[in-house]
Every structure is written in C-alpha cells, then in structure tokens.
Amino acid sequence: MxxxxxxxxxxxxxxxxxxxxxxxxxxxxxxxxxxxxxxxxxxxxxxxxxxxxxxxxxxxxxxxxxxxxxxxxxxxxxxxxxxxxxxxxxxxxxxxxxxxxxxxxxxxxxxxxxxxxxxxxxxxxxxxxxxxxxxxxxxxxxxxxxxxxxxxxxxxxxxxxxxxxxxxxxxxxxxxxxxxxxxYPTISTDMLQSLDPSSSVGGQGVNAGKGAGAKGVLKRTYWQLFARLYSRVGxxxxxxxxxxxxxxxxxxxxxxxxxxxxxxxxxxxxxxxPVAVSELEEEIEVSEESEKKREAVILYIAQFRPEKNHQLIIQAFSEFLKRGSDAAKSAQLVLVGSVRDDHDSKRVYKLRLLVNELHIKDRVKFHLDASWPQILDWLRKAFVGVNGMWNEHFGIGVVEYQAAGLISVVHDSGGPKLDIVTEVDGKPTGYHATTSSEFALAFEKALSQADPLAMRRRARISAKRFTxxxxxxxxxxxxxxxxxxxx
Structure with missing residues (x-):
C-alpha cells in the first residue's frame, strides 16, 4: 500500500x-x-x-x-x-x-x-x-x-x-x-413481544403470533437466551x-x-x-412549475421482501379508491422494486393476484428492477411516497422521498416515525399510519392538500439532516x- x-x-x-x-x-x-x-x-x-x-x-x-x-x-x-x-x-x-x-x-x-x-x-x-x-x-x-x-x-x-x-x-x-x-439489532424486545398474539405488537412482523404452543415456548426460550449472549458481546x-x-x-x-x-x-x-440528498435536489425540481407536472401517483420503492408489507399498501389503496373522492379518481399506485430470486418472483406473482382479486388491476403498476434514471422519473412525477414496513430501522427510501419533494405516508413506527417524517417549524412533512384504513385516509389527505408545495419544501428541509x-x-x-x- x-x-x-x-x-x-x-x-x-x-x-x-x-x-x-x-x-x-x-x-x-x-x-x-x-x-x-x-x-x-x-x-x-x-x-x-x-x-x-x-x-x-x-x-x-x-x-x-x-x-x-x-x-x-x-x-x-x-x-x-x-x-x-x-x-x-x-x-x-x-x-x-x-x-x-x-x-x-x-x-x-x-x-x-x-x-x-x-x-x-x-x-x-x-x-x-x-x-x-x-x-x-x-x-x-x-x-x-x-x-x-x-x-x-x-x-x-x-x-x-x-x-x-x-x-x-x-x-x-x-x-x-x-x-x-x-x-438494526440482531434481536430486539419487539421481536420477543411479536411472538405473543395478545401483545401490542403481536400482529406485526414476520414472526407475528408464533409464540403459541410447545414450539412457540421453545422459540421464545431460544430467543431469550440468544438475547443474553447478544447483550454480553455488545x-x-x-x-x-x-x-x-x-x-x-x-x-x-x-x-x-x-x-x-x-x-x-x-x-x-x-x-x-448518508443519503444522496444533494444529488436528488439537483436532479429533481420542487417549484410551482414542477408542481404542474406532478400526477396523482402513490409511489412505493422497496424490494419485494415480506417485511416491506406490499399487501398492506395494496389493500389500503383499494380502500382509498372505494371512497370515490375527487382525489381517488385518477390515482395510481406504482410499486417499484428489485427482484433478487425465485422467492421474490413468487411474491410479486401473489401480489398481482391480489390486485386482480381487488379489481384494481388498471390502477396498479409493477415496475421491477428499475434503473436509477427510471426511478428518478417516478420521483419527479409522483405525488406521494409510501412505506409500509413495520419498525423500519431507518428508512433511506423515505429520506429519498423527502429529498425529491414527495409527501410521505409511512408506517407509524421505527425510524420513519421517530427520525424522518417529523415536523419542521411545527408543521408536518408527511403522515403516519398503521392499519389499511389509516393508510387510506392518509392517501386522501395527502392527495387533497390545499398547498402541497409548502409541505414538499418542508420535507426537503427535513432531508438535509441526512446528507x-x-x-x-x-x-x-x-x-x-x-x-x-x-x-
């Protein structure tokens, strides 16, 4: 060297x-x-x-x-x-x-x-x-x-x-x-609590409610022992x-x-x-002129993994469309993400089936393995950026939404709640939700904004903390x- x-x-x-x-x-x-x-x-x-x-x-x-x-x-x-x-x-x-x-x-x-x-x-x-x-x-x-x-x-x-x-x-x-x-912690108290269906987080996460029965007791004991070892090395x-x-x-x-x-x-x-905030600010304009080019698109950029909970967002979007409001008339849901293997491909196939069952096929787009220029195009035209993961540890994608000027609708947990989608000058930069009904209501509020440009500018200010x-x-x-x- x-x-x-x-x-x-x-x-x-x-x-x-x-x-x-x-x-x-x-x-x-x-x-x-x-x-x-x-x-x-x-x-x-x-x-x-x-x-x-x-x-x-x-x-x-x-x-x-x-x-x-x-x-x-x-x-x-x-x-x-x-x-x-x-x-x-x-x-x-x-x-x-x-x-x-x-x-x-x-x-x-x-x-x-x-x-x-x-x-x-x-x-x-x-x-x-x-x-x-x-x-x-x-x-x-x-x-x-x-x-x-x-x-x-x-x-x-x-x-x-x-x-x-x-x-x-x-x-x-x-x-x-x-x-x-x-x-992210290899194991957390939330993971342990999620095993119990009666706890406040029992219905969340990929191991939700799996603490019942003899197998569940074994899993809980194993996790508790592992947590002690993890604490010792930490x-x-x-x-x-x-x-x-x-x-x-x-x-x-x-x-x-x-x-x-x-x-x-x-x-x-x-x-x-570190997030590429400066690059997004250079690539994507947030102004009265760019506002005219925005479409009623709800954008979800995430890998097609189970924890990203695409199913929740699709169900919420279906509920939002059923409201029949002016905001819902031309709304679209765009799912952008990478497919790593056969498991991801099967997951996308099941999501497509769900879209068909909900009769919203013409309002939902899947964009797989999109290039960075294509992602930038969606960030320029989209109105709302959504994240449905429970206890997202940070949420780089949400910061990218903010840097691009999107109005964020995120799960009311983890990093997106505590660190990213927070108030600027006492005013919101986006919305939090947990259930499909809450997400649907948040979509309604976001797309019905009287002055969306003001919220977009606050979101950009918020994103500067993550350069x-x-x-x-x-x-x-x-x-x-x-x-x-x-x-």
Missing part, C-alpha cells in the same frame, strides 16, 4: 490531492490524541479493519461503509483502510469503480485494499435452516477468525451488524479498539453507533446495562446513514475516540 501511494503521488504530482475533490471537508474535533491541534492524530498511519463480508452488494449498508472509509481517509490521509470481504468474483479496481458509479463516492485507491475471506458461507441464512440467529452469529465468529488469520488491524470496525465478530476480537486482542455501526464494544433513534433505543436496552457494569465510557450514539456531509462529521467524531485509544 505504501508503494501504491508513492506511485500515485509520482503520477499525480501536478494534479489535485485526494482531499480536494469537494466531497467533504473534515475538520479536527475536540477528541484528539495529541490534544493540541491534532497534529499527531492527523498523521496517524495505523490500520483500520472494516468487517463487511458483502461489500460489493450495492445497498444502503454499503453506502455507509464507503462513506465511512472516505471520511476516514479525509481525516487520516496516512491511515490504511482494510476491507474484509467475501466477494471473490471482483478485484479492487472493479469494486472501487462500482462505488463511484453506484454511490458517487471517490475513494483514494492507494490507502484502501481488500482481504478476501473464504468462509462467508457460514453467515448465510441458507446455511442455517434451523436456529438461524445463533447459526449466523457463530458463522460470523468463524468469519472473523478467518479475517484475523489474514491481518490483525490496529482498529477493528464492523459495519454490517456482526457483534459476535467484535466480541471475538476483544477476547483475542484486548488492546485493539473495536467499533460497531449497527443498522457490552465489550468500545464505540457503538446506530443508524436511528429506534435502533439506539433497542441497543441501549440490550447492551446498556452490561456496558455500564463494564464501565464503557462512550455513549451509544445515533449517526444517521453525506453530516454523516462524515459524526463518523469522524466517533472514529477519533478509537484512534485516541491507539495513539
């Missing part, structure tokens, strides 16, 4: 430095190892290991990874960023090219490299048809051992949610600081970041008591994931704590 850096400097002597591309400018924070202008910290040249076995997947979790590496490179130009990955089918140049194309994030190539793991199959759900949570967690330990056999970093950071990998690191290498960016992590207030609350509930006992000084903080620049500053502040433990 040092040789690559020398070669890069020689080839680019007369060109701008890697820090001059305008992506973001990171200034030193108060948590410095040197404590007097951060010179010692700025020149820190250690190795940061990023544990992200699926780094080439191209999803929101990967955007966090690459934005984190970019912020780390900006703050510590001499540091070496190592990514532990299982993507053997792609080399470094191919991965970095996809990062540029997919996320518009330009990394400084000489100080980032990849170490390839051979045991990634152990963290696949398909490897563990039974006791999947425990199996995948054990698999992450195997995968972490694989990673450490290649290189033990100065700082070890997990950006996928493999807390047990961090637990192994702390067990083997006590003096290696560990950091976690938690997208208590050993030095710096913990979560992607939302909802995730923070559950992680504090699970990890907090033991972290306090072990006297972990760093609080669990929220670092919102790449905001993420970089908060990420760097937490990374400085880890660097301070090594310098």
């Amino acid at each position: 040092e040789e690559d850096e020398k070669a890069w400097l020689a080839a680019n002597r007369d060109k701008k430095t890697p820090d001059d591309d305008g992506w973001v400018n990171i200034s030193a924070h108060s948590v410095g190892a040197s404590g007097n202008g951060e010179k010692g910290e700025k020149e820190w040249c250690g190795v940061v290991g990023f544990f992200h076995p699926f780094c080439n997947a191209g999803g929101g979790g990967e955007r966090v990874l690459w934005a984190a590496i970019r912020a780390t490179q900006d703050r510590w130009p001499s540091a070496k960023c190592i990514v532990y990955t299982g993507d053997h089918d792609v080399n470094k140049d191919m991965i970095l090219a996809r990062v540029r194309e997919r996320f518009n994030i330009h990394l400084h190539a000489p100080t980032v490299t990849f170490l390839y793991l051979t045991t990634r199959r152990w963290v696949l759900a398909s490897t563990w048809p039974y006791f999947t949570l425990a199996g995948q967690s054990l698999g992450s330990v195997i995968l972490a051992w694989d990673a450490f056999s290649l290189l033990v970093p100065d700082i070890f950071v997990d950006t996928m949610g493999y807390a047990f990998a961090l637990g192994l690191s702390k067990f083997l290498f006590k003096h290696v600081p560990t950091g976690a960016y938690v997208h 208590s050993s992590i030095d710096v913990v970041m979560t992607n939302s207030t909802w995730t923070q609350g559950h992680i504090q509930q699970l990890w907090g008591p033991l972290r306090r006992k072990s006297k972990k000084q760093n609080p669990i903080v929220v670092v919102y994931p 790449e620049q905001q993420f970089a500053k908060k990420w760097t502040a937490q990374m400085e704590k880890l660097v301070a433990m090594k310098v």
Whole structure:
C-alpha cells in the first residue's frame, strides 16, 4: 500500500490531492490524541479493519461503509483502510469503480485494499435452516477468525451488524479498539413481544403470533437466551453507533446495562446513514412549475421482501379508491422494486393476484428492477411516497422521498416515525399510519392538500439532516475516540 501511494503521488504530482475533490471537508474535533491541534492524530498511519463480508452488494449498508472509509481517509490521509470481504468474483479496481458509479463516492485507491475471506458461507441464512440467529452469529465468529488469520488491524470496525465478530476480537486482542455501526439489532424486545398474539405488537412482523404452543415456548426460550449472549458481546464494544433513534433505543436496552457494569465510557450514539440528498435536489425540481407536472401517483420503492408489507399498501389503496373522492379518481399506485430470486418472483406473482382479486388491476403498476434514471422519473412525477414496513430501522427510501419533494405516508413506527417524517417549524412533512384504513385516509389527505408545495419544501428541509456531509462529521467524531485509544 505504501508503494501504491508513492506511485500515485509520482503520477499525480501536478494534479489535485485526494482531499480536494469537494466531497467533504473534515475538520479536527475536540477528541484528539495529541490534544493540541491534532497534529499527531492527523498523521496517524495505523490500520483500520472494516468487517463487511458483502461489500460489493450495492445497498444502503454499503453506502455507509464507503462513506465511512472516505471520511476516514479525509481525516487520516496516512491511515490504511482494510476491507474484509467475501466477494471473490471482483478485484479492487472493479469494486472501487462500482462505488463511484453506484454511490458517487471517490475513494483514494492507494490507502484502501481488500482481504478476501473464504468462509462467508457460514453467515448465510441458507446455511442455517434451523436456529438461524445463533447459526449466523457463530458463522460470523468463524468469519472473523478467518479475517484475523489474514491481518490483525490496529482498529477493528464492523459495519454490517456482526457483534459476535467484535466480541471475538476483544477476547483475542484486548488492546485493539473495536467499533460497531449497527443498522438494526440482531434481536430486539419487539421481536420477543411479536411472538405473543395478545401483545401490542403481536400482529406485526414476520414472526407475528408464533409464540403459541410447545414450539412457540421453545422459540421464545431460544430467543431469550440468544438475547443474553447478544447483550454480553455488545457490552465489550468500545464505540457503538446506530443508524436511528429506534435502533439506539433497542441497543441501549440490550447492551446498556452490561456496558455500564463494564464501565464503557462512550455513549451509544445515533449517526444517521448518508443519503444522496444533494444529488436528488439537483436532479429533481420542487417549484410551482414542477408542481404542474406532478400526477396523482402513490409511489412505493422497496424490494419485494415480506417485511416491506406490499399487501398492506395494496389493500389500503383499494380502500382509498372505494371512497370515490375527487382525489381517488385518477390515482395510481406504482410499486417499484428489485427482484433478487425465485422467492421474490413468487411474491410479486401473489401480489398481482391480489390486485386482480381487488379489481384494481388498471390502477396498479409493477415496475421491477428499475434503473436509477427510471426511478428518478417516478420521483419527479409522483405525488406521494409510501412505506409500509413495520419498525423500519431507518428508512433511506423515505429520506429519498423527502429529498425529491414527495409527501410521505409511512408506517407509524421505527425510524420513519421517530427520525424522518417529523415536523419542521411545527408543521408536518408527511403522515403516519398503521392499519389499511389509516393508510387510506392518509392517501386522501395527502392527495387533497390545499398547498402541497409548502409541505414538499418542508420535507426537503427535513432531508438535509441526512446528507453525506453530516454523516462524515459524526463518523469522524466517533472514529477519533478509537484512534485516541491507539495513539
């Protein structure tokens, strides 16, 4: 890596430095190892290991990874960023090219490299048809051992949610600081409560009501034991970041008591994931002129997975049409999403059957595996953006709705409720709903807005909290704590 850096400097002597591309400018924070202008910290040249076995997947979790590496490179130009990955089918140049194309994030190539793991199959759900949570967690330990056999970093950071990998690191290498960016808790109290049909969340989630009978008792006991183990490994992590207030609350509930006992000084903080807010603002106009081009389209952008609850939104849309109001006369529901495998294809087929049964086939469109330009076209013309997932951990898609100026109708839970669709200047940026009837009423309100442009502008203001620049500053502040433990 040092040789690559020398070669890069020689080839680019007369060109701008890697820090001059305008992506973001990171200034030193108060948590410095040197404590007097951060010179010692700025020149820190250690190795940061990023544990992200699926780094080439191209999803929101990967955007966090690459934005984190970019912020780390900006703050510590001499540091070496190592990514532990299982993507053997792609080399470094191919991965970095996809990062540029997919996320518009330009990394400084000489100080980032990849170490390839051979045991990634152990963290696949398909490897563990039974006791999947425990199996995948054990698999992450195997995968972490694989990673450490290649290189033990100065700082070890997990950006996928493999807390047990961090637990192994702390067990083997006590003096290696560990950091976690938690997208969602592997298990939560809501999951446990969902097993009980009589609880407030008993009818929600993919395991809703499965706590009855002998099999249900076994499942509940297994989850409770797993939650204890999960809490123990979580208590050993030095710096913990979560992607939302909802995730923070559950992680504090699970990890907090033991972290306090072990006297972990760093609080669990929220670092919102980076969203391409600026790009959407540039691509999509929100003005009186653009308002004339909006159509009565309710847009749902989401993968066709069971937790996204497309069925609820289709049923709500059918109820909305039955109202026969002026707002419903020309309304359309557009479902945009990717299809990963045969299971997703069958799910789409069942949704099409439901649309036929409800006699709304001519009012619902399915747009599968849409390209980014096609998604932008829908964001320009749509009126409402909807999200039907219960306890969405954050909701990057909802932020994209706001950045594009859509009026959001989201499930009254999780990140969309607590962090995203909130008031601006005491006025709403969208609507919350839980049942199909509530969603139908929210569609009515959204499409009947007397001044929709005002709400769109408030939504855009709200979205500015989730930019790449905001993420970089908060990420760097937490990374400085880890660097301070090594310098």
